[in-house]
Amino acid sequence: MATDIAVDCKNLTKVYDTGGDKVVALGGIDLQIRLGELMMLVGPSGCGKTTLISVIAGILNQDAGTCEIFGQNLLTMQHREKLKFRAANIGFVFQAYNLLPSLTAAENVSIPLILNGIKRKEAEKRGAEILEKVGLGSRTRSLPSQLSGGQQQRVAIARALVHNPKLIVCDEPTSALDHETGHHVMQLLKEVALHKDRALVIVTHDARIFGFADRIAKMDDGRIDSVVDAK
Amino acid sequence: MNHIALKMLMGDRGKYLGIIMGLTFASLIMTQQPAIFVGILSRTSSFILDVGYPDIWVMDEKVQFVDDVKPLQDTELYRVRGVAGVQWAMPLYKGMLKARLSNGTFQTCNVIGLDDATLIGGPPMMLTGKLEDLRRSDGVIVDIDGATGKLAKPALEKDGKPIPLKIGDTLELNDKRAIVVGIAKTTKTFQSQPVIYTTYSRAVGFAPRERKLLTFVIVKAKAGENLHALTKRIKETTGLAAYTQEEFIELTVTYFLKNTGIPINFGISVLLGFLVGAAIAGQTFYNFTLENLRQFAVLKAMGASNGTLLRMILLQAVLVGSVGYGMGVGLTALFGYSMRNTILAFKFPWQLLVFSGVGVTLICMFAALLSIIKVIRLEPAIVFKG
Incomplete structure (x- = not known):
């Protein structure tokens, strides 16, 4: 059903010009990601995973092809409209957590709400609530430097979830964590982040977490080699 | 955010x-x-502000700034008094004279001679003594910075503090005796020399003999008189330079800006x-x-x-x-x-x-x-x- 499709990419192409050399990062990608699905993009370094996730997240424009997110073509949107769409509908989890070091956990988590026009106090209150959900209720006032890597990634997950986005994009969420912590983080993502009205896209080459995926898209040389059902 | x-x-x-x-x-x-x-x-212009009272300063037309003394003949005072619109005009002496201190050293001082009768142009604030005490024989008023600094008497003990001048102490100005009758607070001058106030007749007595000794004529305009019109009239009548207080300050400051x-x-x-x-x-x-x-x-x-x-x-x-x-x-x-x-x-x-x-x-x-x-x-x- 068309309404089940969260992300619909057709013939996506992106070429980087690196000082005269053309590097094809995406060479005609066709991919659909469904609501309620955890899709993993895997492949060797330089295969175009990061470029694809950047286009899907609406922070990079493709050269050709279309990418519709919940039926919206971000390429044709006005800049301000696109910002609003991204602020409301997309959550980010990064490899290096990318928490603001001078903000407390609750303040970090409150940023997407503030960007969506929620008052700071209310945003921080809701931030503290979601931190409770990810098991960091007692660390709301801690700075990132006072948290372990796993705890920082949980804060990042809380930040990605707090504004209830429909799409969450994660870039190597476990690569900076040990096996056990990475496993916990993936369990948390699956339990807290995934539900029928939301899709998760995870870029990874950490084979230890492939088992959490619903489907896995294998990429190589800017193309999708195969999409396999992981279940 | x-x-x-x-x-x-x-x-x-x-x-x-x-x-x-x-x-x-x-x-x-x-x-x-x-x-x-x-x-x-x-x-550079603190002296002009300290004198305070006059509306107009009259001087030789070649004067470039307040310390550029080019004396006038005493008769110029009467010519200025004769200009229409002048309420009063008083003589003012300003000159650098050497004071001999009790230890035998000399100190150059800025000596101001005020009109004997009215004492107009005196120091802005008396700390001890009264301005009228200048009428006492050989009386001078010394500024506090000079009294405690360059004109102070040497300490009685080695490495001791100098002893400030006080009322009753004496100085020698150009070999003539001067008795301190008051200590005043004045605004520091550009050269930071001690300032000594006395009467006009005594000041010209202290000064070396010269044909002309009158430095400035200070003028008060009649009530309602246009100051610029009056300065123009004084210039035309006497051939001297005449400036309002603001103009004289500007002349002085401009001189220092352009020439230093x-x-x-x-x-x-x-x-x-x-x-x-x-x-x-x-x-x-x-x-x-x-x-x-x-x-x-x-x-x-x-x-x-x-x-x-x-x-x-x-x-x-x-x-x-x-x-x-x-x-x-x-x-x-x-x-x-x-x-x-x-x-x-x-x-x-x-x-x-x-x-x-x-x-x-x-x-x-x-x-x-x-x-x-x-x-x-x-x-x-x-x-x-x-």
Whole structure:
């Protein structure tokens, strides 16, 4: 059903010009990601995973092809409209957590709400609530430097979830964590982040977490080699 | 997002203090050096303000500034008194004479001779004694800085403090006896010489014999008289130069600005302070933005507009600018206050606050502009790069 499709990419192409050399990062990608699905993009370094996730997240424009997110073509949107769409509908989890070091956990988590026009106090209150959900209720006032890597990634997950986005994009969420912590983080993502009205896209080459995926898209040389059902 | 901007700024205490220190230094130099400059310039005309009463100063037409003495004949006083619109005109002597101190050394003093009858033009504030005491035989009034400093008597013990002049002490002015009858507070002069007030007739008696000894004629205009019209009339009638108080101050200050190295010396100090402050503050603020680029990119990826990021950077710039400016100005005020009893010339008018405020604003705008350009050009996709 068309309404089940969260992300619909057709013939996506992106070429980087690196000082005269053309590097094809995406060479005609066709991919659909469904609501309620955890899709993993895997492949060797330089295969175009990061470029694809950047286009899907609406922070990079493709050269050709279309990418519709919940039926919206971000390429044709006005800049301000696109910002609003991204602020409301997309959550980010990064490899290096990318928490603001001078903000407390609750303040970090409150940023997407503030960007969506929620008052700071209310945003921080809701931030503290979601931190409770990810098991960091007692660390709301801690700075990132006072948290372990796993705890920082949980804060990042809380930040990605707090504004209830429909799409969450994660870039190597476990690569900076040990096996056990990475496993916990993936369990948390699956339990807290995934539900029928939301899709998760995870870029990874950490084979230890492939088992959490619903489907896995294998990429190589800017193309999708195969999409396999992981279940 | 203001709260986030401020926490980003203050989160790195070292960098935050570095920016503040740079701006404080710039603000300090942009106020302290000009305050000394203004202080020195104001001293050039302090005598004119201390005399106070007259509306118009009449002098030889070749006089270039207040200490440029070109005496007039005594008869000029009567010619000025005869000009229509003059309520009164009094003689004023001003000259540099050598005083012989009790230890045998000599000190050049600024001797002011006041009209014997009215004593108009006397010191602005008497500390001990009365102005009328000048009518006593050989009476002189000495300014407090001179009495406690250059004219003070030597200490009785070796390495002891000099003994300030007091009422009843004597001086020798050009081999003539002068008795201290009062101590006055005067505004320090450019040359910082002791100031000695006496009557006009006694002052010309102290002075070496010359054909002409009248330095100025000071004039009060009749009520409602247009001062510019009166100065013009005095010039036409007597052939002398006549200036209102403001014109005479302007003449004096202009002379020092045009004929001394003071403006260029201080101008260079201020310019260097501005450039060094701009370099330190601008560089540190720009580096701060560069180091936070990833954080700005994260905010951009999450949907923060360029306008939001621009406001955040401007807020950061305004905050560091305000704190740095306040601290710099505060340090300058503290410096001036701590030096209030020294020989240092220091004057801190409101115009200097505006001047340094504009300077610090320019530095902050420059630093913020560089940062803003960097952030606006920033690609949010860098957040996915490890």
